[in-house]
Amino acid sequence: MRAASEIRPTPSTTEPTARTGYWTRLLPLLAALACVTRLPSFLHPLWSPDEGYLAVQARILAHGGTLYDTVVDRKPPLVPLLYQGAFAVTGSDTLTGVRVLAVVAQLLTAVLLVSLARRRWGDRAGRTAGVLYLLISIGVNPEDAQAAGFEVFMLPCTAAALWCADRRRWTLAGLAVAAAFLVKQTGGAVLLPVLWLWLRTTRADRRALLALTAGAVPPVLAAALLTDPAGFLFWTVTGSGAYASFTGSELHVLARALGNAALLAVACAGLLAPLARTPGRPRDLGLWLAASAAAVCAGFHFFGHYYLQLLPPLALLATAALQHTPRDHRRRALLLTACSCALFLTWGLLAPRPELAHAQRLADATARRTTPGDTVLVWGMHPETYWLAHRTPASRYLTAGLLTNYSGGRDGPQVGEAYAVPGTLPVFRAELAAHAPALIVDDSRGKPYAPHRVRTLRRVLTARYQEVERVDGAILYARAP
Numbered sequence: 065m066r067a068a069s070e071i072r073p074t075p076s077t078t079e080p081t082a083r084t085g086y087w088t089r090l091l092p093l094l095a096a097l098a099c100v101t102r103l104p105s106f107l108h109p110l111w112s113p114d115e116g117y118l119a120v121q122a123r124i125l126a127h128g129g130t131l132y133d134t135v136v137d138r139k140p141p142l143v144p145l146l147y148q149g150a151f152a153v154t155g156s157d158t159l160t161g162v163r164v165l166a167v168v169a170q171l172l173t174a175v176l177l178v179s180l181a182r183r184r185w186g187d188r189a190g191r192t193a194g195v196l197y198l199l200i201s202i203g204v205n206p207e208d209a210q211a212a213g214f215e216v217f218m219l220p221c222t223a224a225a226l227w228c229a230d231r232r233r234w235t236l237a238g239l240a241v242a243a244a245f246l247v248k249q250t251g252g253a254v255l256l257p258v259l260w261l262w263l264r265t266t267r268a269d270r271r272a273l274l275a276l277t278a279g280a281v282p283p284v285l286a287a288a289l290l291t292d293p294a295g296f297l298f299w300t301v302t303g304s305g306a307y308a309s310f311t312g313s314e315l316h317v318l319a320r321a322l323g324n325a326a327l328l329a330v331a332c333a334g335l336l337a338p339l340a341r342t343p344g345r346p347r348d349l350g351l352w353l354a355a356s357a358a359a360v361c362a363g364f365h366f367f368g369h370y371y372l373q374l375l376p377p378l379a380l381l382a383t384a385a386l387q388h389t390p391r392d393h394r395r396r397a398l399l400l401t402a403c404s405c406a407l408f409l410t411w412g413l414l415a416p417r418p419e420l421a422h423a424q425r426l427a428d429a430t431a432r433r434t435t436p437g438d439t440v441l442v443w444g445m446h447p448e449t450y451w452l453a454h455r456t457p458a459s460r461y462l463t464a465g466l467l468t469n470y471s472g473g474r475d476g477p478q479v480g481e482a483y484a485v486p487g488t489l490p491v492f493r494a495e496l497a498a499h500a501p502a503l504i505v506d507d508s509r510g511k512p513y514a515p516h517r518v519r520t521l522r523r524v525l526t527a528r529y530q531e532v533e534r535v536d537g538a539i540l541y542a543r544a545p
Contacts, residue, residue, distance in 0.1 A: 090178065090191060097198045098171040101405065104210045104412030105163050109452070110420055111211035113463075114369075115159060116448025118213075120462055122147035123156050123451065132295025135460050138307070140246040140300050141287055143214050156451075159212060166212040169220050174198050176223035177376055180230060181383045184346075189383050195398070196335070197379035199405040201372070203331020204324060206412035208368030215372040218247040222254040223376050226352065229261040234272045238279020246287050249300060250359035250373065255280070257352040264348075303485055307363065307469060313477070321366035328371050331408060334400030335382040338393070342385035349384065353377035419446065422536050426505065427452035429535045433542060434502050441496075443521060444507025444538070445470065458501035459492055467492055467520075468513040479512040481519060489520060496524055500543060504529055509537040 110116055117137065121144040124135045131141050150161030174194040182190025202209040221244035228237035237258050244251030258276070266272045288296040329336065356373045360366065386394045423446045430440055430453040439458040442449045447462040465471020469483035481489060504525065508514040515521045529541035 086187060090194065091175070094174050094178070094194050094198065095171055097195065098167050098174065101198055101202050101409060102163070102167045102170060102210065104206055104409065105166065105212065106160065107413065108417055108420060110159065110448050112207050112213060113446050113448060114213045115211050116446060116451055117462055118144055118147045119156070119159065119451040120447050120457065122151050126151060126156065130292060132292040132299050133460070135462070136295070136299055136466070138299055138304055139214060139248060141291055142243070142246040143217055146217065162212040166216045169217050170198065170201055172220040173223045173376060176220065176227045177379055180227055181380060183230065185384065185387050189387060192386060193379055193383040196382055196401060197375060199401045200331045200375055200379065202405065202408045202412065204327050204368040204371055206408070206415045209372070209408065210412050211369065213369050214248040215369050218244050218251040219372065219376055221247060222251055222373070225254045225258050226348070229258040232265060232272070234262065234275035235279040238276040239283060242280045242283035245284060250362055253355040253359040254352065256355040257348045260351050261348050307471065317364055317366060324366055324368045324371050327368065328374070331404050332378060332401070333404055334397040335378070338385035338389055338397055339382055342388055345381055346384055349377050349380050353381060423448050424452055426507065426535050426538050429533055429540060430455060430503060430505060433532065433540060438502035439499060440503045440505065441501040442505045442507055443515065444505070446507060449505065449507070458499060459495045461488060461492060464508065464513045468518060470511065470513045480517060493520055500528065502543060504541040506539040506541065
């Protein structure tokens with residue numbers, strides 16, 4: 065059985081007894097490190113299609129749209145609403161506002177990890193946890209690490225859930241779990257270590273469980289009621305069966321999983337040896353890491369940004385492991401981790417963005433051939449084209465993936481109308497019939513969802529449109545006279 069000190073802090077490590085200058089010295093360091101590691105995110109208008117999707121959603125919502133009705137996605141509502149709020153301050157032509165919020169989210173995650181580690185193992189451990197987290201926080205492909213995406217905003221919620229549970233603040237822990245879920249469904253995985261702490265620290269006290277439930281359930285119900293209850297349930301829980309299937313792209317997905325795992329191993333190279341040789345890991349942190357790993361595997365897609373969910377528990381487990389190593393080993397681990405961070409930071413600063421350049425050229429052509437009041441259909445996987453062109457989507461489905469299942473990175477066998485999200489094709493046909501777009505942009509460029517393989521779009525193009533321009537392999541179709 066674990067010693068009680070593994071869960072509850074000893075008086076000598078409790079925060080109120082520590083030096084009063086601890087946070088005033090540490091916070092500026094963490095803030096500077098958070099800014100430096102996120103510096104590449106400010107260099108480009110966009111880093112990933114997810115940012116483009118969120119930006120388009122936010123614009124639609126700002127003009128009276130409704131989530132899960134006039135615009136849809138498989139994600140919960142918090143991040144689109146966050147983008148909408150940032151746009152209200154900065155305008156919708158820049159992502160600078162959400163990039164700043166992403167820096168704040170990373171800093172908040174680091175601060176919560178500092179507090180968790182300091183409560184358990186002392187001042188030095190707190191500093192180590194915060195610095196380690198920020199150093200490894202960019203340890204994947206820059207497109208995944210630097211984007212202001214779902215995981216970046218989910219991580220402070222998951223860290224807050226553990227922080228509250230560690231202090232037996234069960235209602236707040238439930239609120240944090242709900243917030244993590246409402247950012248991205250896999251954020252709900254943090255409920256597992258929270259429940260374990262409830263079981264171990266309260267001896268299964270029912271009142272504590274009721275408080276946890278009272279914190280977790282109402283925010284989710286409120287989100288459903290404030291959007292569209294049936295749509296919320298369908299798009300966030302029940303409507304993604306084909307997307308979550310592993311069949312049809314086994315080698316493709318396996319290569320992505322191994323590649324992103326290798327990148328993360330490089331980022332954590334200085335921590336692997338201490339983690340491997342240190343026994344007696346805190347069980348709640350081990351359970352947090354296991355639940356996060358299961359969340360990464362959920363859906364069998366293994367995109368690089370999924371792996372960010374592993375970083376907070378990894379940072380805490382590495383901090384615990386380093387407490388049992390000699391000082392020179394700790395310094396060596398921190399130095400190697402800092403060098404890995406510098407490598408990924410340099411990659412982010414110098415990485416070319418060919419897809420962004422393509423989307424910008426395509427957006428320029430789209431804007432040139434339409435007026436601001438026209439609607440446009442971009443048949444591809446880059447919804448940022450709508451945002452860059454300042455044009456309104458002709459459909460609530462912002463990518464071809466929702467209508468063909470390509471959005472999961474499928475490489476062919478399970479792509480096509482037969483694998484569309486149930487119920488989407490009739491709605492799509494009705495949208496095109498009721499309000500024909502002024503321009504249809506075929507940005508498939510030889511991918512398995514090309515119009516000649518999608519009967520609905522092929523018929524519309526053949527009957528009512530003619531080719532007017534080509535841009536980097538993309539084909540623009542205008543309505544025929």
